[in-house]
Amino acid sequence: MVLDIDRDRFVETMKRQAEIGANENGGLDRLTLTDADREVRDWFRDQLDALDLDVRVDEMGNTFGRRPGASDDGAVLLGSHLDSQPNGGIYDGPLGVVAALEFLRTLEDEGIETERPVEIVNWTNEEGSRFQPAMMASEVWAGKTSVEAAYETTDGDGVRFVDALERIGYRGDTPAEPQGPYDSYLELHVEQGPFLERGGHDVGVVTGIVGLQWGEITFHGEANHTGTTPMQYRNDALVAASDVITGIRRLPGTLGDRTVATTGDIDVEPGSINIIPEEVRFTFDVRDPDDDVIAEGLERIKAEMRAAAEREGVDWEYEERMSAASVDFADRCVSAVREAAADLSYDAREMVSGAGHDATHAASVCDTAMVFAVSEGGKSHTPDEYTSWDDCHAAAETYANAALRLAGVADGSESA
Amino acid sequence: MVLDIDRDRFVETMKRQAEIGANENGGLDRLTLTDADREVRDWFRDQLDALDLDVRVDEMGNTFGRRPGASDDGAVLLGSHLDSQPNGGIYDGPLGVVAALEFLRTLEDEGIETERPVEIVNWTNEEGSRFQPAMMASEVWAGKTSVEAAYETTDGDGVRFVDALERIGYRGDTPAEPQGPYDSYLELHVEQGPFLERGGHDVGVVTGIVGLQWGEITFHGEANHTGTTPMQYRNDALVAASDVITGIRRLPGTLGDRTVATTGDIDVEPGSINIIPEEVRFTFDVRDPDDDVIAEGLERIKAEMRAAAEREGVDWEYEERMSAASVDFADRCVSAVREAAADLSYDAREMVSGAGHDATHAASVCDTAMVFAVSEGGKSHTPDEYTSWDDCHAAAETYANAALRLAGVADGSESA
Numbered sequence: 001m002v003l004d005i006d007r008d009r010f011v012e013t014m015k016r017q018a019e020i021g022a023n024e025n026g027g028l029d030r031l032t033l034t035d036a037d038r039e040v041r042d043w044f045r046d047q048l049d050a051l052d053l054d055v056r057v058d059e060m061g062n063t064f065g066r067r068p069g070a071s072d073d074g075a076v077l078l079g080s081h082l083d084s085q086p087n088g089g090i091y092d093g094p095l096g097v098v099a100a101l102e103f104l105r106t107l108e109d110e111g112i113e114t115e116r117p118v119e120i121v122n123w124t125n126e127e128g129s130r131f132q133p134a135m136m137a138s139e140v141w142a143g144k145t146s147v148e149a150a151y152e153t154t155d156g157d158g159v160r161f162v163d164a165l166e167r168i169g170y171r172g173d174t175p176a177e178p179q180g181p182y183d184s185y186l187e188l189h190v191e192q193g194p195f196l197e198r199g200g201h202d203v204g205v206v207t208g209i210v211g212l213q214w215g216e217i218t219f220h221g222e223a224n225h226t227g228t229t230p231m232q233y234r235n236d237a238l239v240a241a242s243d244v245i246t247g248i249r250r251l252p253g254t255l256g257d258r259t260v261a262t263t264g265d266i267d268v269e270p271g272s273i274n275i276i277p278e279e280v281r282f283t284f285d286v287r288d289p290d291d292d293v294i295a296e297g298l299e300r301i302k303a304e305m306r307a308a309a310e311r312e313g314v315d316w317e318y319e320e321r322m323s324a325a326s327v328d329f330a331d332r333c334v335s336a337v338r339e340a341a342a343d344l345s346y347d348a349r350e351m352v353s354g355a356g357h358d359a360t361h362a363a364s365v366c367d368t369a370m371v372f373a374v375s376e377g378g379k380s381h382t383p384d385e386y387t388s389w390d391d392c393h394a395a396a397e398t399y400a401n402a403a404l405r406l407a408g409v410a411d412g413s414e415s416a
Numbered sequence: 417m418v419l420d421i422d423r424d425r426f427v428e429t430m431k432r433q434a435e436i437g438a439n440e441n442g443g444l445d446r447l448t449l450t451d452a453d454r455e456v457r458d459w460f461r462d463q464l465d466a467l468d469l470d471v472r473v474d475e476m477g478n479t480f481g482r483r484p485g486a487s488d489d490g491a492v493l494l495g496s497h498l499d500s501q502p503n504g505g506i507y508d509g510p511l512g513v514v515a516a517l518e519f520l521r522t523l524e525d526e527g528i529e530t531e532r533p534v535e536i537v538n539w540t541n542e543e544g545s546r547f548q549p550a551m552m553a554s555e556v557w558a559g560k561t562s563v564e565a566a567y568e569t570t571d572g573d574g575v576r577f578v579d580a581l582e583r584i585g586y587r588g589d590t591p592a593e594p595q596g597p598y599d600s601y602l603e604l605h606v607e608q609g610p611f612l613e614r615g616g617h618d619v620g621v622v623t624g625i626v627g628l629q630w631g632e633i634t635f636h637g638e639a640n641h642t643g644t645t646p647m648q649y650r651n652d653a654l655v656a657a658s659d660v661i662t663g664i665r666r667l668p669g670t671l672g673d674r675t676v677a678t679t680g681d682i683d684v685e686p687g688s689i690n691i692i693p694e695e696v697r698f699t700f701d702v703r704d705p706d707d708d709v710i711a712e713g714l715e716r717i718k719a720e721m722r723a724a725a726e727r728e729g730v731d732w733e734y735e736e737r738m739s740a741a742s743v744d745f746a747d748r749c750v751s752a753v754r755e756a757a758a759d760l761s762y763d764a765r766e767m768v769s770g771a772g773h774d775a776t777h778a779a780s781v782c783d784t785a786m787v788f789a790v791s792e793g794g795k796s797h798t799p800d801e802y803t804s805w806d807d808c809h810a811a812a813e814t815y816a817n818a819a820l821r822l823a824g825v826a827d828g829s830e831s832a
Binding site: 262 | 607609610626630640641642643644646647654657662668674679684688690701737772794795796798
C-alpha cells in the first residue's frame with residue numbers, strides 16, 4: 001500500500017506552526033526555551049492530544065507522543081525539532097515534526113493499526129544557538145552526556161538551562177533516556193545544501209552523517225610598530241594565520257570529493273592598524289564522511305600550522321573544540337526510504353548529511369535513517385530558507401511511507 | 417665650542433617626569449588630557465618658569481617657552497611630547513622634551529646668549545591613542561587642519577577634545593599657529609626600531625620620514641553552513657582576505673629595501689566556527705621613504721584584492737584611511753646633527769624615520785631635522801621600551817650641540 005499525505009492539511013499545519021515566533025523578515029525567532037518555544041510546544045501537545053496519544057515530557061523537555069502498535073515490539077520513533085536559530089527559517093526542524101504528525105494523522109484517517117508502536121518526538125534545543133552544544137537533549141537521551149551537566153549549561157545572559165526549562169513549564173518527570181526498546185528512528189529535514197536542487201532531484205535518501213573535527217589555533221608573535229620594524233625582524237601572528245587559512249582552503253581539493261574545510265572565526269590582538277599582530281586565534285571545521293580522511297586533514301592542518309609558525313617565528317597552540325565520528329545509517333532503514341521514494345516514483349538522490357542532526361545521537365540507540373527535502377539555494381538559518389510546498393510534500397510522502405514500512409501494518413488492520 | 421650636558425641632572429629629570437603617571441609595570445599611563453597629563457604639564461611649566469622663559473599656551477594646549485636671542489631672527493624650535501600610549505614607555509616623547517630642557521638649562525649655566533631666539537615646546541596629543549589622529553596639535557599648528565575640527569574630535573567615551581582640554585586647564589589663548597618666524601625645528605626621539613642597536617651605533621641622524629598609505633578592504637561573500645556547502649559553491653570572504661594578507665607580506669620583498677607592509681586588524685562577520693564568513697574587513701599600512709614606491713605598493717595591493725575577490729566570487733570595497741607623503745629634512749639641519757655627532761666622536765647612522773613625529777608637520781613650517789636615540793630591541797609603546805642612560809645622554813648631547821649650531825652663539829656672549 002502507498003499512503004497519501006493530505007497536502008492541504010499538511011501545508012496548513014506548516015503555516016500554522018510558522019506563525020508562532022514569526023518575525024517581520026518572514027522567518028522565525030523561536031530560540032529554545034523562550035516564550036515562543038513554550039507556545040509552539042503547547043500547540044504541539046494539543047496536536048498530540050487530538051490524536052489521543054500517550055504524551056510524555058522528559059527531564060530535558062523532549063516531548064513524546066506514543067501510538068500503540070499491535071505488538072509490544074520496539075517502537076518506531078519519528079520527529080525532529082521545533083526550535084529555531086535567531087532569525088531562522090520556517091522549515092529547519094518543523095518540517096520533520098509536521099511530517100511525523102501528518103503521518104500519525106493519516107494512520108488515524110485511514111484506520112491503520114501498525115505492527116510496532118509509533119512515537120513522535122520534538123527534541124529540545126537542537127539548534128544550540130542559546131545553549132551549547134547543539135542537539136543537547138537527544139545527546140542526553142542517548143546517554144552520551146548527563147542530565148546534570150546539561151542542566152548547568154548557561155546562555156549568554158548566564159541563565160541556566162534547567163531554570164529556563166522550568167520557567168516554560170517543560171521540565172518533565174520522565175527520565176531522559178529511552179523508555180522501552182526502539183526499533184528505529186526516522187527523521188525528515190531540509191538538506192541545507194545545494195545537491196538536491198542542483199541535481200533536479202525530488203528527495204534525498206540520507207545514508208549517513210559526516211564526521212567532523214573542530215579546532216582552534218592560536219599564534220603568539222610580537223607586537224611592534226608597523227613603521228619602524230623591518231620585515232625581517234617581525235613575528236607576525238596574522239601572517240602565520242593567513243598562511244594556514246589559505247592552506248585550509250586548499251585542503252579539500254587534495255583529500256576527498258566530499259571533504260569541506262573552513263575557517264569561520266578569527267580574532268587579532270591588539271587589532272590596531274599600526275601595530276604588528278601579537279596574538280591571533282582562529283577556528284577550523286573539517287568534515288568528511290570518512291573518519292580517516294578527517295584524521296588526515298587534521299594532520300595536514302597541524303603541519304601547515306607548524307610550518308607557518310616556523311616561517312614567521314611565532315609560537316603556536318592547538319586546542320580541539322569538538323570531534324564527532326561519522327555515522328553510517330542502518331541499511332534496512334535507508335532501504336525503507338529508498339523503496340518508499342521508488343514506490344512514489346520520486347527522483348531520489350542518495351547522500352551523506354554535511355550537518356549534524358538529532359539522528360546522529362538516535363543512531364547510537366537504534367537503527368536510523370533520514371529523508372532530505374530540497375533546500376533552494378542550499379540556504380538555511382536565515383528567513384531566506386525555502387522549500388516549495390511540492391518539495392515539502394514529496395519529502396513528507398516519502399517519509400510517511402518509509403515510516404510505515406518500518407512500523408509495519410498489523411494483520412487485521414482496517415487497511416491491511 | 418662643544419656643549420656638555422650634565423648627565424646626572426639630565427637623568428634625574430628623566431626619572432622625575434617618569435614618576436608622573438607611572439604604572440605598576442614600570443611604564444606610563446599618561447594619556448593626553450588626563451589628570452596625569454595635567455600633572456606633567458604643570459611640572460613642565462614649573463621648569464620653564466624656573467628658567468624665566470616667556471611661556472605661552474595655545475588653543476590646542478601646545479605649551480611653548482621662549483628664550484630671547486641676540487637678534488629677532490627666526491627662532492629655533494625644540495621639543496617633543498609628554499603624553500604617552502596606554503601602558504607606554506618612559507622615553508617615547510619625554511626624552512625629546514627633557515633633552516631640549518637640559519639644553520636650555522645648559523645655556524643658562526654657561527651664560528650663553530644665542531644669536532636666534534630658542535623655543536621649547538610640548539606638543540599636545542602626539543600619540544593619538546585617545547583622540548585621533550596622532551600628532552593632531554602640531555598638525556593644527558602647521559595650518560593643515562582647523563582648531564574647530566580638532567575640538568570636535570571625541571574619545572571612546574564620547575568626550576570632546578575641547579572639553580577634555582578645558583577640564584585640565586590647558587585651553588590657552590594664543591592662536592594655534594606659528595607666532596613669528598621660525599628658522600628651524602629640531603626633535604630628539606627614540607628610534608622605535610632596531611637599526612641603531614643592531615648596527616652598534618651611538619646615535620641616529622634622521623634625514624626624513626617615510627610616507628605612508630593606510631587603507632581598509634572589505635570583502636562581501638555569502639554566509640552559509642560549513643558542513644553542507646560544497647567548496648565549489650562558496651563565496652568565502654575570509655579566504656579572500658587571507659590571500660591578500662599573505663600578498664601584503666610578500667610585497668616589501670618585491671619593492672624597496674625600506675618598504676614595510678602590514679595588516680594590523682581584521683574583523684569577520686558573523687564570526688562563528690560553523691558559518692562561512694560573509695563579511696571580512698581588514699586594514700593595511702604600507703610605508704617607504706619614496707612616495708612612488710608607496711603608490712606602486714597600493715596598486716599591487718588593489719590588484720591582489722581584485723584577484724582574490726574574483727577567485728572566491730566575493731565583492732570588494734576599498735577605503736583609504738590615511739595618506740601621508742614622505743618628508744625630506746632640510747640639508748642644513750641634517751648637517752647640523754651630523755656635525756654635532758662628529759664633534760662628539762659618536763658613531764652616527766643616517767636613517768629615515770619609519771614612524772611619524774610632530775617633526776612631520778613642523779617640516780612644513782620651517783627647516784627641520786631629528787636625532788634618534790637607540791631603542792633596545794626596537795621596542796616602544798610598552799613598558800619594555802628601553803634606552804640606556806649612556807645612549808640617552810649621547811643623543812641629548814648630539815641634540816644640544818646641533819641646536820646650538822642652528823641657534824648660533826651671539827657675538828659678545830660670555831662663552832663666545
